[in-house]
Amino acid sequence: MRVPAPDPRAVREASLDELSRLGLPLPPPQFPLVWEPGDEIELRPTREIEARIAVLHVILARCFGMPAQAAMSWLLESHLVEMVTPPEWQFVMGGKGDHRSFVLHHDALFSLAWVLGLAKELDPTVPVDERLVERMPNLVAGETFGQWRARILAAPQHPADAAALLDLHYCLDWAYLESEEAGLALPGLVDANAIGQRRWALEWAVVLRGPYHDEPPGWEEVDLST
Template identity: 75%
Template sequence: MVVTAPDPRSVRAASVEVLRQLRLPLPPPQFPLVWEPGDQVELRPTAEIEARAAILHLVLARCFGMPPDAAMSWLLGSHLVEQVTPPEWQFVVGGKGDHRSFVLHHEAVYALAWVLGLTKHLDPEVPPDERLAETLPHLPAAETFAQWRSRTLAAPRAVAECAAALDLYYCLDWAFLEAERLGAPPRMIDANAIGQRRWALEWAVILRGPYHDPPAGWEEIDLST
């Protein structure tokens, strides 16, 4: 459901306060807002978010030894082949690509699970819940996507809450990189983890307004700014 986005300045003030509490560098006054007053916001369809989380979960399983034939069988049985991106496909089928970058997607899966209401928090000081895998398709038992959806019954969070999390992780991404540049990396999850969580939120939260492009594909999310 499309709704009016919350006041971006109030959301930004809350994000900056979190940075202050974490003793991280604060963004400069000209640091851009994620959205403007009057913009609209919505989440991607629940089934689409669930599919993305399930596919990333499968990619992670391939990283840790799941045979390609078993992975392909699961994708076919779950009718998700068309939603796999080209880089993911090359990795799932032939093991081609940056193994380390795919492993980092664990944090993106965690953020998507949070959006779906399957995990309780998205605290930047805390790593993913060790029980995260229990909330995702049970691949060793060949649980299909449809069976998993029936078992979990996702209850996505309020779109305003997800938008606020996006703004926070947008600020955190800058703050972590700045802290590392200054030689004082925080003693918590690292910048790669923050970037992955932001990636997931940037994809899941759709902003609409005069300065926003149409929703981007998973591989098209731009984290350079």
């Protein structure tokens, strides 16, 4: 469902109010808006987000001991191999790559779960809900991708709400990095790495349409440099 984007300045004002409430530094006045007036927004197709969640879940399972053959077999049987990026495939098959960076995807998965209504809130001060695993594919029991989709009955967020949370995490990402660099106390148990992962997922899931936006990026192409 493509809808008109909310007023970006009003959304940014709300994001800055939240940063102030959390006691975080505010970005400079020239800090870019995420979208422009007149743009449109939508979420990626639900099945595509579900597939990304499933792939990240398998990768995290590999991080914590799932055998490569079992992971590969599940992805093949679920017809999800084409959704696995080359770096992810190297890790799934041979354990190659930065193990720690793949573990951090736990927060990206949490963010995507919120987008599909599988998590109630995405509070920047609170770590991933431990009960989230109950809403993920049961790999041990052999639950297939199709069976999992039927069980969870995803209820995606409204695109405007997801876009507002994206703007907040765009600002939070800057504020958390600034705070950690300056040695300032953070407002909760979540660090800059986790905020960056949550932003990554939102940047991927929320599709912005307008004259200044390119086509939606692939998972590995999401730009977090600004």
